[in-house]
Amino acid sequence: MLKITQFILGLFVCIWGLNACKAPLHQKDELYIVCTTGMVADAVQQIVGKHAKVVALMGEGVDPHLYKATTGDLEKLYEADMVFYSGIHLEGKMTQIFKKMSRTKPVIAFGEGLIHEDLICIDSANHVYDPHIWFDVALWAKAVAYAGKQLSQIDTVHRNSYQQNLGKYLNELHLLDSLNKVQLQTIPPSQRLLITSHDAFGYFGRAYQIEVKGLQGISTVAEFGLRDISELVNLIINRKIKAIFVESSVSPKAIEAVVKGCQSKGHQVVIGGELYADAMGAANTTEGTYIGMVQANVAKIVGALR
Ligand SMILES: [Zn+2]
The missing domain is CATH 3.40.50.1980 (Nitrogenase molybdenum iron protein domain)
Known part of the structure; x- marks a missing residue:
């Protein structure tokens, strides 16, 4: 009996030890925002500045259409205070995760900030729209403005700072749009x-x-x-x-x-x-x-x- 108790106790110590060794995903008092693509994460980072930790799940060369969340991604998503994604079915294989997660925390798609008239319709019968909204810089700026508004409403303490940063970033985007033309x-x-x-x-x-x-x-x-x-x-x-x-x-x-x-x-x-x-x-x-x-x-x- 004693041996079994010792074994169970040992097992507990091992599991506890493993968890204790794992580096935390973010500081305890820090707002933790998880984004899908780099474009989304960049925009969110520009708005929040130093007031939150922002991470992107998809790095260089990653194809979001085919991307499936890894175990590490799921840990980050569950830990997140807020989740931002591009939307309009770009991250097609993650739709169910976002749906489930939106019951417990803000899960916001940049595409939600756009109306159907802004979008390119691919299949009108099935209401399918082109998700690649970031390549019209003025259109992306609209989506970024929507994300900024959401951030300001959720984290009201830093609202002024977010609005200031958003204004500055939108100016940069409008300049980029003019230069492209x-x-x-x-x-x-x-x-x-x-x-x-x-x-x-x-x-x-x-x-x-x-x-x-x-x-x-x-x-x-x-x-x-x-x-x-x-x-x-x-x-x-x-x-x-x-x-x-x-x-x-x-x-x-x-x-x-x-x-x-x-x-x-x-x-x-x-x-x-x-x-x-x-x-x-x-x-x-x-x-x-x-x-x-x-x-x-x-x-x-x-x-x-x-
Ligand atoms: Zn694509």
């Missing part, structure tokens, strides 16, 4: 065709008057077929397009097939670079911020198509 206008109209791995750039095209074609459709879940490739090859040849693009969060093999298809018909098209689509660049680099990623994309697109 000026730079992209320098591409000759006949060359304003942006071909990428998947349809992430619909809002970008609408905002900056560039025709956009993706090989893989709106979600990377869809497979591309041979028909899509031959259609794109003909379009590139007819329009004498010089460059097409790969994306940081999608496999480049489909776009490489288009380049080969053009070459076999005697038209030279190059890969104009890797665009940041559904994920930002590496942390602690310029491209690891929302503004930096947009600027990097615009510079690559203008450089290759002009």
Whole structure:
């Protein structure tokens, strides 16, 4: 009997020891905000400044359409005081988690801040909308303003600071939007065709008057077929397009097939670079911020198509 008691006691000490060794996710008195994509986390961080700890679950090169929460993510989400995500079914595999979690804490989608008229409708019968809202900078600014309003209502103690930070960030975003327009206008109209791995750039095209074609459709879940490739090859040849693009969060093999298809018909098209689509660049680099990623994309697109 004594041996069993000792064993159970030992087991308790072991489990307690393991938990005690684990580093806490955040300081006890600190507001802890968990976000899905880097773009969402960056915006939230800009608004809260030093008043909260903000973490992003999805890092560099991660595809949010296919992303499934890991055990570590679930720990963070359960520990969080607030959760922010992009929404409009971008994080398709996490929908159930958000639904469940919203019963116990604020779970806010940036997309909730936009009305249907703002969005690109993909399938009107089933009310499906394009989730890539961050590529129209003015539209993203609207979603950021909504997130800022929610933060100010939940954490009222820091409301003034949040509103001040939000105003400053929105000014930066509106400046970025104006600069994008000026730079992209320098591409000759006949060359304003942006071909990428998947349809992430619909809002970008609408905002900056560039025709956009993706090989893989709106979600990377869809497979591309041979028909899509031959259609794109003909379009590139007819329009004498010089460059097409790969994306940081999608496999480049489909776009490489288009380049080969053009070459076999005697038209030279190059890969104009890797665009940041559904994920930002590496942390602690310029491209690891929302503004930096947009600027990097615009510079690559203008450089290759002009
Ligand atoms: Zn996407």
